[in-house]
Amino acid sequence: MNAPYASPAHRPASAAAVAAAAKKLDAHVRAIVSWHFSPATGSPFWLEWARKARWNPAKEVKGFKDLLRFPNFADDLLRDEPNERWVPKAYAKRPYMIFETGGTTGMPKQRVSWQDHLIDYSEFSLTLEDRYFPKNSHWLMAGPTGPRRLRLAIEHLANIRGGSCYHLDLDPRWVKRCLGKGDYAQAEAYKEHVVDQAITILRNRKNIHCLFTTPKILEAMAERTSLVGLGIKGVFCGGTSMTPQVVRFLSEEVLEGKAQFVPTYGNTLMGLACSLPVSANDGWSVTYHAPQPRAVLRVVNPDDATQDVAVGAWGRVELTTLTKEFFMPRLLERDEAMRKQPTARYPWDGVADVRPFGAQSGKIIEGVY
Amino acid sequence: MSAIHIPALRFGVPYRSVDTLSTTGAQVSQVNSGLIRRDMLRIADAAAELQDIPSKRLLAICHDAGEFFLSGRVPVGDAGQEQTADDYVRQTSASCGLPHALVRNNMGKIAHVLLEMGAILKGLTRGLDLSVLDAGMGEQQGVPVSFYRTADSLGVVLPSNSPGVNSLWIPAIALKVPVALKPGRDDPWTPYRIAQSLIAAGCPRSALSFYPTSHEGAHALLAAAGRSLLFGDASITKRYAGDPRVELHGPGYSKVLIGADRIEGWRDLIEVLASSVAANGGRSCINASTIIVPAHGRELAAALARRLAEVIPRDADDPQAVLAGFANPVMAESINAAIDHDLEEPGAIDLSAQARATPRLLQHQGRTFLQPTVVFCQSSGHALANREFLFPYCSVLEMPQDEMLSRIGPSLVVSAITDDHAWRRELLASPLIHRLNLGAMPTSHVHWDQPHEGNLFEVLYRRRAVQTVA
Known part of the structure; x- marks a missing residue:
């Protein structure tokens, strides 16, 4: 009899593995909190926060559960606070990189970084299969560029795997602005412009076997040509939520069942949550696991974010980032997901079938037509 | 199965x-x-x-x-x-x-x-x-x-x-x-x-x-x-x-217009009006959602409300059933609340509420219904004067015949009940009317050779x- 799991990686984690991961997380939490809340190493923002809060996280936080003493992180702080306020004293003399997230108009949210994006993608590289993402082959980065860390991170990923990375210009803020104004024709024209750039590169440069892009651009590229025919063997995708049907369609039809489709969930604040291998055996459902202990994802009760929902239930996604460069406790993401049990590959909670928070709420329609 | x-x-x-x-x-x-x-x-x-x-x-x-x-x-x-x-x-x-x-x-x-x-x-x-x-x-x-x-x-x-x-x-x-x-x-x-x-x-x-x-x-x-x-x-x-x-x-905003030459016989038109509003459960864009008359508006609205009060929720398999239930009760509740909210604006009265003993929103055999509703509006500017809902709803407005064409707005179907030749010519020339029924014909009446x-x-x-x- 076959095991009822899509792959060995999908097997539930053993109790011992879960306990070991939790222990490792608690130790990491103690180290990171101590780092950010100690005068010798901490950042001005968090040191001042602790003074006002009248408790000392460096001493009182013993493990991950103690982070519930922090309120949900207000992401406006990343827009309003000067970036210098987030710099740990230990890094005070090192110029930092600034990466942005989202944004259409006004001041965007920013975070400082030195090595985090490189570490995240080096770790992610270890999860890629060489037969689909061949070493020493080139990549095409057909995703958002500009002030996003993806621009550098994908190039780093290509480089550490022995290849180079081709790029194109893609400003998602322009697309958002077009859609916001109801200018769908302009948004469509911009998508065509992006796809033109991508296909031109693929047709004129050899040895590009790996692609990073978003689901929409991937679909649009494949409406013009066979990506497999142009040599693509693996696609690493991120950027928007994907239903199981979309994942199946991209795998079976867009990539013709020949190239591997690797969905990820991530952003500038988290790093990269990896998925277990997707397949029909698992109903094409995508479960992501945070790059723990550097980041932790919880699925929480939307009405009381201190409470986890039960395994198998839907809730809002909460992110905690825990690196020496950046500490961000309990940010409520604008996504909801189903909580999944720890697995053999990732012995901590997963988040499945991520979709925009509130996606299931309805609207009232007036009129008869 | x-x-x-x-x-x-x-x-x-x-x-x-x-x-x-x-x-x-x-x-x-x-x-x-x-x-x-x-x-x-x-x-x-x-x-x-x-x-x-x-x-x-x-x-x-x-x-x-x-x-x-x-x-x-x-x-x-x-x-x-x-x-x-x-x-x-x-x-x-x-x-x-x-x-x-x-x-x-x-x-x-x-x-x-x-x-x-x-x-x-x-x-x-x-x-x-x-x-x-x-x-x-x-x-x-x-x-x-x-x-x-x-x-x-x-x-x-x-x-x-x-x-x-x-x-x-x-x-x-x-x-x-x-x-x-x-x-x-x-x-x-x-x-x-x-x-x-x-x-x-x-x-x-x-x-x-x-x-x-x-x-x-x-x-x-x-x-x-x-x-x-x-x-x-x-x-x-x-x-x-x-x-x-x-x-x-989109929404049809279909209407019945009664000319000055026919309004004194309004009592004889109640069945045509009721059919315009309530045929097919009031669920078609060719159902009338507004009736415009040059006189007797309030009396006509009250009589129509009494006639439509006979249209009540029945079992799904009742051959007499004409009212449709809502698969999604929340939609019915929202529509009901929207109408009640707009009735708070002065200048409109729900005559159906006076014509039946039961509330507009009703449960029957586990299904949710909205019962027919006729609202008399004193002005075409009232929030309920030109609305269309997914059940038999209509407003009744009173205005001089020569103002009607300038006030109706885009209308999928207009049934114009008049023998006034000059006004018929104006109606035929109106770019606002998609389909024109001339005479005492419900808006819901369809000849298939007329797309x-x-x-x-x-x-x-x-x-x-x-x-x-x-």
Whole structure:
């Protein structure tokens, strides 16, 4: 009899593995909190926060559960606070990189970084299969560029795997602005412009076997040509939520069942949550696991974010980032997901079938037509 | 019958999606927008297959499909289940809320279009010899004519209000244009049964695609199809205003206007008015939502309210049932709350509330109903003066006859009850009226040789000049 799991990686984690991961997380939490809340190493923002809060996280936080003493992180702080306020004293003399997230108009949210994006993608590289993402082959980065860390991170990923990375210009803020104004024709024209750039590169440069892009651009590229025919063997995708049907369609039809489709969930604040291998055996459902202990994802009760929902239930996604460069406790993401049990590959909670928070709420329609 | 899963149809071939949505009685596959776009890249092949079938044969296929639709057993679901006509009535009633009697009524309208496709096309094409469509050219009244298809596909974004609207897209098959249908959430049954009836009658599968999908999928369909019919509220249709590829079917804001010459006989018109407001459960865009009179407004509104108070919730299988329930009770509650809210604005009175002993919102046999509501408004500027809801609702306004045409706004159907020749000429000249009924005729009355809204032949074909060497 076959095991009822899509792959060995999908097997539930053993109790011992879960306990070991939790222990490792608690130790990491103690180290990171101590780092950010100690005068010798901490950042001005968090040191001042602790003074006002009248408790000392460096001493009182013993493990991950103690982070519930922090309120949900207000992401406006990343827009309003000067970036210098987030710099740990230990890094005070090192110029930092600034990466942005989202944004259409006004001041965007920013975070400082030195090595985090490189570490995240080096770790992610270890999860890629060489037969689909061949070493020493080139990549095409057909995703958002500009002030996003993806621009550098994908190039780093290509480089550490022995290849180079081709790029194109893609400003998602322009697309958002077009859609916001109801200018769908302009948004469509911009998508065509992006796809033109991508296909031109693929047709004129050899040895590009790996692609990073978003689901929409991937679909649009494949409406013009066979990506497999142009040599693509693996696609690493991120950027928007994907239903199981979309994942199946991209795998079976867009990539013709020949190239591997690797969905990820991530952003500038988290790093990269990896998925277990997707397949029909698992109903094409995508479960992501945070790059723990550097980041932790919880699925929480939307009405009381201190409470986890039960395994198998839907809730809002909460992110905690825990690196020496950046500490961000309990940010409520604008996504909801189903909580999944720890697995053999990732012995901590997963988040499945991520979709925009509130996606299931309805609207009232007036009129008869 | 075992649990039904209604699959998508990709060129007529069942496709079970991983994503599903529940409607009463079935799980329905939901396809993603990219899948629709990808399929539509190949739709020209389906059009070519349909083009090769003589029109005469297509008419025969439609006729046979009409019989299958009306009384046959056709496949439903993807597990080998079959659906009888009675199954269809029960299932559609359960998911849409229409009583069985109205579903059967709508079924008859759809079957009529299939059975009488020759006559329908005669109306749409103004008597064109259909062999012209087979050959691309021919003669009409001794003059050479040529028509060409403007599109390889007709996309149709359907509502759930009433099955009858499906009759509008069916002629596309006989006009050699494949269809890609996005069903309304609560009525996957009707377009699926029509498609299966056509397939059973010999229509090429490739001509019939059925894509239950999200709003995003609907937009993908509208962007990819050569021509489309879009049923939806203003929030959806406004994106396509001015797009010549898309024929919009938004709220109708249909009206009855009574002329000064006929108003003294208003008591004799109550049945016409009641039928205009409440036929088909008040669920059609051709139902009147406003009645405008030059005098006796309040009295007429009160009498109409009393007449419509006789229309009460009944069991779904009661042959007398005319009122439709709401599959989604929240929608009924929201509409009810919206009307109550606007009644707080001075200048309007709910005369139905005085005419019946029960509240507008009512539960009956576990289903939620909104009972007919007639509101007399003192001014055309009142919030309730020009509204349209998914149940028998109408406002009654009083204004001088010579102001009516400047106040009605865009109206899908106007029934103008007048013998005033000069005013009739003004009504005929009005660009605001899509369909004009002259005389004491309900707005809901349809002659199929007078296309309901738009003309599908004109949407799908264009005439070209043609000259040949003798």
